[in-house]
Amino acid sequence: MVEVASASQADIDWLAREDASAGKAWVSRCVALGEYLIAKEGGEIVGFLRFSRFWGRVPYMEMIRVLPGYRRSGVGTALFFAWEAAMRGEGARLLMTSSECDESRPQDWHRRNGFTETGAVELPGLQSVPEVFFIKRIG
Numbered sequence: 775m776v777e778v779a780s781a782s783q784a785d786i787d788w789l790a791r792e793d794a795s796a797g798k799a800w801v802s803r804c805v806a807l808g809e810y811l812i813a814k815e816g817g818e819i820v821g822f823l824r825f826s827r828f829w830g831r832v833p834y835m836e837m838i839r840v841l842p843g844y845r846r847s848g849v850g851t852a853l854f855f856a857w858e859a860a861m862r863g864e865g866a867r868l869l870m871t872s873s874e875c876d877e878s879r880p881q882d883w884h885r886r887n888g889f890t891e892t893g894a895v896e897l898p899g900l901q902s903v904p905e906v907f908f909i910k911r912i913g
């Protein structure tokens with residue numbers, strides 16, 4: 775049985791390890807602002823969702839990751855649905871996410887959750903392929 779909750783201070787070390795590209799300072803900031811959801815099974819964290827807000831107001835899912843041994847058992851979907859419900863509860867009408875253009879598997883997963891592709895942005899010097907953006911209307 776998977777349980778989804780907002781991450782707390784006690785989860786920072788785990789998140790800094792498993793969401794390493796964010797860096798510990800950013801992890802701490804996101805935890806303090808309630809911008810992390812974690813999924814637990816049997817008391818152990820098995821996945822997380824990190825988000826921010828585009829323009830300070832449009833919820834933007836920056837990263838969702840489930841530990842390899844726990845994939846394809848509904849954990850990612852539980853994290854995403856909990857986030858969508860929380861954002862709807864805040865009055866959001868649109869959700870955003872993005873992915874590197876050659877990452878077809880995450881993109882298929884986003885489409886499965888109701889996202890549609892809305893354009894791509896080149897990021898010279900940061901990434902060798904364009905970043906594709908997805909939106910989902912929830913209003």
Ligand SMILES: CC(C)(COP(=O)(O)OP(=O)(O)OC[C@H]1O[C@@H](n2cnc3c(N)ncnc32)[C@H](O)[C@@H]1OP(=O)(O)O)[C@@H](O)C(=O)NCCC(=O)NCCS
Binds near residue numbers: 850880
């Ligand atoms: C993408 C990810 C978060 C999905 O989480 P998950 O817990 O494995 O997914 P779920 O079990 O909730 O998947 C629900 C459905 O999507 C399907 N699915 C799972 N991963 C998929 C993928 N990569 N592509 C397409 N469909 C996928 C499953 O088959 C399942 O369908 P089913 O119930 O009909 O079998 C997870 O696989 C992951 O951490 N991947 C590596 C990191 C990553 O790519 N993150 C996304 C970009 S930031």
